[in-house]
Every structure is written in C-alpha cells, then in structure tokens.
Amino acid sequence: MNTSEFLFITKDKAIDSASFTWQTPSNIALVKYWGKSDPQIPKNASISFTLNNCHTTTKINFSKINKVEKADFELYFEGKKKDDFKPKIAKFFERIQEYCPYILEYKMEIHSENSFPHSSGIASSASGMSAIAMCLLSLEKELSPEITTEHFNKKASFLARLGSGSASRSIEGPLVVWGEHPEIKGSSDLFGVKFPYKVHPIFEDYQDAILLVDKGEKQVSSTVGHNLMHDHPYAENRFKQANENLSKLSKILQSGDMKQFINLVESEALTLHAMMLTSNPYFILMKPNTLEIINQIWKYREENDSNICFTLDAGANVHVLYPASEKEAINQFIKNTLAAYCQKNQYICDKSGYGAKIL
Template identity: 50%
Template structure:
C-alpha cells in the first residue's frame, strides 16, 4: 500500500457535492511523460483565478456503476466514457468508487478550445468532488491530506491538472531545486521565495484559433518518445528551474520574461522537430509575438507571452502602474489578430 491507498472502512450513501477548480498556465513546460502520468521533466505554473470549472457530482449509492456527464447543459457521451475509465483506474485509491451511479454536471467560465486547459480545471474539480465524497464515507477530516490526494488523483486524469489544486506558483515533478517536489502530485512553490513583483499578474488570452487543435496534447506528448532532442529538453527544464529559483527571489523581471518566452518557444520547437512534425501556431500567433517584441523594445514595458500546446497567446504583464498603457496596446494592436476579436481576461493573485 502507498500513502494514497484508500481506506477499507467506509459507509456509502446518496450524496451530492459541488466544487470548482481553476485552470493554470505553465511557465516551465511539461512536455513528454511516462506511464501512469509521470512527467519527463518538472514544471511550474501560475494558477488562474477566474477561468475555472464548476462541477456538481451526484452519487447514487448501491446502484449499478455508470457515469452520465453534462457540459454546459449538453450530455457528453465521450466524456462520460473517459470518466468511467478514469474511475476504474483509481479504484485502488477510492475503494468505494464503483459502488454507485454518477450524474456529473460541469460548467466552464471560459470558452471551450480557448487555449485554457479545460482538462486541468475539469479533472481538478472532479478530484475535489471525489475527495469530498471520500471524506464523508470514511469520516476523514484532514483537509491538507485530502488536497494532496486530490492533486494525486487529478494527475491520473490529466497530468497538468494536479497543479490546479493550489493557488499561486505551483510545481509538479521532482527537482532538487524545490524541497518536497514530487512526480506524483503538485506542491506550492515556497511563498517566501517569491519576490512581490511576481505575485500580482494579469493573463489575457488572445483567441487566435477557437477550433479543435490539429494534434491533441496526448499525441504530442507521445511523440516526445521518439524526438531526437527530447533528452536535452528534459535536461534543460531542470536547468531552467535553477535559473528561475534565483529570478523569483531577486525579482529580476527581464530575466523572467526571457525564460518564460524561451520555454514557450521551446515547447513549439519540440513539436516542429517531432516525427511526424506538426505546427500548432498560426500566422496570428507569430504576428502577435512580433508586435510584443517591438512594443517591449520601444517602451521597455513588461508585456510578454507564453503559449500552451495551441495557437492562442497568453499575454502576461504585472498589475501595476503600467498596466493601463499595456492594455491599451493590446486592445488597439493585438486583438485584431484573433479569430473573432476574442480575448479572455484573467489574473493571478496570491
């Protein structure tokens, strides 16, 4: 048994629980994984505040195991199949989980296919609901341990979901640079090691492309198994943690911008060097990046970008005296490159 094995002493009953979980955006990227959702390299992310998944889970004790899911009021059969498989995979950790029927309804506060990780917020919310049920059935009341186990369970559904269980800067993946970091669950980056300049940030997501990606993240991760540059990339992620640790403590914004943008471009470089190669950026993505670089050169204001595994651009900038000038530039010069004038505005505060 490991520390997350479920108690055999439980008593099930009909229950209805609700919970919510935000999405996150990685600064040092996780790209490439091993069996059981073990990351090939450590990652660190900002947890968002406004972009979240709200989930209600009804459990009908003693009925034949099945899952019915609704997203935005519409029944999602494929997602229900995915959740059924997920529940079967985690029965070792929640022994009661197959002893009833589920009705799960979810709502996202952000558009689908927006470059905001709905799988992270979605599985995070489901894991939190499951731990509410587990605490009720087993009588456990240790909230810290429940959150840690929820992060562990969320990881088994969607790797990056484990980071969404905590606010602020969050680390997933074992690295000697962060004490108690683990491949099995995420932890908060030590708050006293973060300069105040990094604790109040805007994240505006430009919706360059709102459709489905041409290559899924799951397929993309798999292609790292044969990528000739994969091992060097994994090594670089470890090296970047050492660099970032100093940056975060010293408040070096210029170095932070350089590292975050490099990580974003490296992620997409790995895609272009896969076999088969694929490109998820669009012409609008590149146009926005060029304009950001020109703007920063002309104004010396800290507007910069990161990218997820898609075309959309996360615009990062501190919430301070310069933010109104930056917002004006975004509205005037960058939103025109989106598909439908789409932008999702969020903040990271902790």
C-alpha cells in the same frame, strides 16, 4: 515511487447520497513539461501560475447502489448530456478505482460547465479533471472525516494527474510545481506542490490575458504530442534544460529580476513549439497570427520599456503576461492592437489565483 499513502483504507460512516460542487481553475505553465511515461509521470518538472477567472465548475451527485465492476456515471456539460466526453472520464475512473474503491458503490451524475468558451483553445482538461477529483475527495472526507486538509489536497492532485497531467497543478495556487526537483522541497512526480519560497512582490497578482487566436480543435492532441517525445532526437537535452530552467526560475521568482523572467518564460514557450517542429511526424500548432502577436509584443516592450511577455501552451493562443502595475496600459494595447489578431477579437483577461474553491 510510493503510492500506498493514497489508498483508501477505512470507512467510518455510511453515506447513502451526497452532492458536492467545486470550482477549479485552469493554469499556465512557465516551465513546460512535454513528454511523460505511464502512468502520467512527467519527464521533467514544471511550474505554473494558477489562473483565477478561467475555471470549471463541477457538481457530482452520488447515490448509493450495489457495487459494480465499472464506474456508473452520467455526464452533463453545460446542461446537455455529453456522451462523447465519457470515454476519457471512464478511463480516468478506471485508473483511480484502486485508490477510490468507493466510486464503484455509487451512481454518479456529473454536471460541468466552463467559465470560458468551450473549444476556445484553453486547456479545459486541467480544470475539468481537478474539479472531479475535488468532488471525489469531498465524498472520501464524508466517509472518513479524519482526513487532513493537507492529505485532501495532495490526494486530489494525485488523482487529477491520472486524468490529465497538468490538472495536478490546478488544486492550489498561485504557483505550483509538479515533478520531482532537487531544489523544490516536497516536490513529486505524483502530485503538485505549492512553490515553497517567498515570491518577490512583483509576481503577486500577476496578470495573464489569453488571446484566442484559434478556437478550433487542435489538429494534434497533447497525448499524441507527448508520445512523440519517446523517440525525439532532442528529448534528453530538453528534459535536462527544463529542470535547469526551473532552478533558474525559482531564483528569479524570489529576486524579482524581470529581464531574466521574460527571457526564460519566452524561451520555454518557443522551445515547447520547437519540440513539435522537430518531432517525427512533425507539426505546427502556431498560426500566422500567433507570430504577428509575438512580434507586436516585442515591439511594444522595446518602445515602452515594458515588462510585458508571452507564453504559449500546446496551441495557437497567446498568453500575455505582465505585472499588475502595467495593467491599464497593457489592457489598452491589447484592445487597440492585439485584439485584431484574435478570432472575432476575443480575448480573456485573467490573473494568478489561489486554486480550487468549494461552492
């Protein structure tokens, strides 16, 4: 596993102060990863749709200081100092200082905000960590202007992964693979890569409505959940299944076979939760309304010969996936039927997007 290409070699310029702002999206995995080894290496490859409207905007102000032992930073979330977020960011900076030694020469002031409600149950670590990584790479490019766009994105994904595994999939879009897979050219456990094949037109501009079933803090963190895969009785079969499913999905995305897409994506979501149900200690992240929504989706699909389907993250919320051609009818169905199962009738309409943007 060669990480040497991500080491920072030379400084061509001296920069006393700088400021960068990036907007980076969340993403939703179609083939899930659940289980990893240190440092943030996935046990199987995964693929996700990059989202468009659910994003984090992060600005980092860098001011030159005498070199310190540990990253010196302040963190503001939605205008307020957020000291309870600091340990996670501090650990991230510790992991990356080997690759970004320049962070020890700057005082960093980080200002971050989400386009979606905090604690809405939407994974904000993917968008949050990738936004910080993009700001760091912007400083690196100022220090070494010869960095190519390809290296910029690859290293940003590599760094983001060290903060949150799924953050590696939030740099580019609309479909990103993270994890080494024999059928995905250039794929790696160290960073995400854009899906390398031409996608059938039906998967362009794909819609994702996120139904906020439970906006509370998850009772089991993703880190704890991933660790429970170490001694899981079905872990090895699951990793094998996920890699086989990615092979199948690769063909489906190119052929446009909607029936197979629906079957595979829903099966992946339910398998993820089956892993939680069968780990020790076991846990359930779905809520009664999660199941109500799934049953309503199945009923609607059958009655309307629709291509609607669902996927789930490690939580209670439901991502409703559907092609843009069905947008009007399905948005009406969500409003009239599914919204009633959401906390305070809240849901977010989103779609596939193209990754990080500098502001």
